[in-house]
Amino acid sequence: MAAHPIALVHADLYTPTRRILDGTVLIADGRIVAVGPTREVRLPRRAERIDAGGRPVTPGLIDLHLHGVEGCDVFGPELAEAARRLPRYGVTAFVPTTLTLPEEEILGRLAAMAREIEGRPAGARILGVHIEGPHLSPRRPGMANPAWFRPLTPEAVDRYVAAARGWIRMWTFAPEEGAAMAAIPALVARGILPVMGHSDATYAQAVEAIERGVRQVTHFFNAMRPFHHREPGLFAAALLDRRVVTQVIADGQHVHPAALRLLFRVKGAGGVALISDAAPTAGLPPGRYRWLGYEVEVADGRCQTPDGALAGSVALMNEGLRVLIEEVGLDPLTAVRSATLTPARSLGLRWLGRLQPGAPADLVLWDRWGRPAAVWIGGEPVR
Known part of the structure; x- marks a missing residue:
């Protein structure tokens, strides 16, 4: 019945x-x-x-950029357990995100992720895989090891898609590196959303990438060329193009509240997708941890490497939503839209992220x- x-x-x-x-x-x-x-x-x-x-x-929160939760790393066989734990933070759908490692290890972990997705685990909906690294700029590495970086190529797209059995949904890369621009049509042809991130792209390079099909920027403000009035970089290219959605972390650590207010004032809720960028240490107590070979420390609301680089976030989407409303001062309707409808629309998902018959x-x-x-x-x- x-x-x-x-x-x-x-x-x-x-x-x-x-x-x-x-x-x-x-x-x-x-x-x-x-x-x-x-x-x-x-x-x-x-x-x-x-x-x-x-x-x-x-609506349930939709996280486009998440590495783990409560000790579970989504980049491999712990993905199903992470999906089961996420609803307690208000997350009902997410795109598990990879990390920079040697390519053979990445390919093996993508295969493990595909098996977990195809097992249809309980919990938050898994919307596909988000590749973040190793196709990044050595000038903007964040916590990642530049020794493993490689420019994106159409051949790499083929290898990764095969390993993930077609589950790749988003791909963050630096379009200015090598011949990465030529790989953008290969992503679009496979239904994969091209995303600029960890990038030192100039304004002209970013505009070219957008014209070729890039439609998002990974964790805007972080690990990217900053704005300069004589070389405005991808910062200005993303702000000025209505087709581009900017992901943003609102954990109270990555971005100042004034910068968040500025971003929403320029782009509006339809142009900003709240993300967590949560590390597997999210939801764990302060202490020292290892994350796929990277040493990180959780203290004072931050997850960082020994040299002080931020290593993802320890806050989930529920905390980001609270920060946007209570600390940044956004209207709740704007904040909720950025955490639900905007990420769904950015992936072309017609029905998720909304309350409607x-x-x-x-x-x-x-x-x-x-x-x-x-x-x-x-x-x-x-x-």
């Missing part, structure tokens, strides 16, 4: 294109059936009613911003 419909009533709804005070979401058979003011939504007699008591209800019932009831009270994925409670 099908489960009874579930109605979240008296909620502060963020669809996220509009806010509905005292709203109701009705879900049945894994999908949203109705959304609107509580007084206007007619409920089936057998519906299970959950009184939200005026608390926020949003027909959409999958992926949603979060929040005790307060940053603290999920309950999470549903496909209409099933998972927290």
Whole structure:
């Protein structure tokens, strides 16, 4: 027998294109059936009613850039366990992200990721794989080891896609390195989203990459050429082109609140995708850890290498959403959209990231911003 419909009533709804005070979401058979003011939504007699008591209800958070959680590294066989743990942070879908290693190890780990994805693990939806490294600029390495860097080539695209059995969804690379520009059409032809990141691209190089098909920038502000008024770099190219979505980390460590306000003022919620860039140390106590051969330390809300380079984040998407609202001062509707609808649209996913009839019932009831009270994925409670 099908489960009874579930109605979240008296909620502060963020669809996220509009806010509905005292709203109701009705879900049945894994999908949203109705959304609107509580007084206007007619409920089936057998519906299970959950009184939200005026608390926020949003679509589930979608993380385009995540390396791990609670000691689980998504780059390999721990991916399934990470998917099971993410809903407790309000994340209902994500793109697991790789790390710079020697190529043979990368290819082996991609094969392991593909096996985990094809096993259809419980928990947050896995939307594909995000390649980040080794096709980066040695001028902007972040925590990665430049000894393993290689410019992106069409031949590398073929090798990686074969190892991942077609599950690659996004690819971060430095377009100015070697003949990487020539690889952009190969990514587009395979349905892979080209992403600029860890890049020292000039303005002209970034514009060329965008014209060839690049549509996102990885963790904007971080590990990229900074703005200069005589050479504005990829910074200005991304801000000025409405086709480009800028990923941004809002953990209170990577980017100053004023810079975040500036980014949202220029790009709007439709041009900014909140990401976590969470390391496997996210959710773990302070201490020293090893992350695929890299030594990192967690202290004072930061994950960093011994030389002080930030090594991902220790905050998940729920904390990033809270920071945007409570510390940056964004309207909650703007912040929620950047964490839900914008990432879904950037991947061409028509139904995810929104509360509307027909959409999958992926949603979060929040005790307060940053603290999920309950999470549903496909209409099933998972927290």
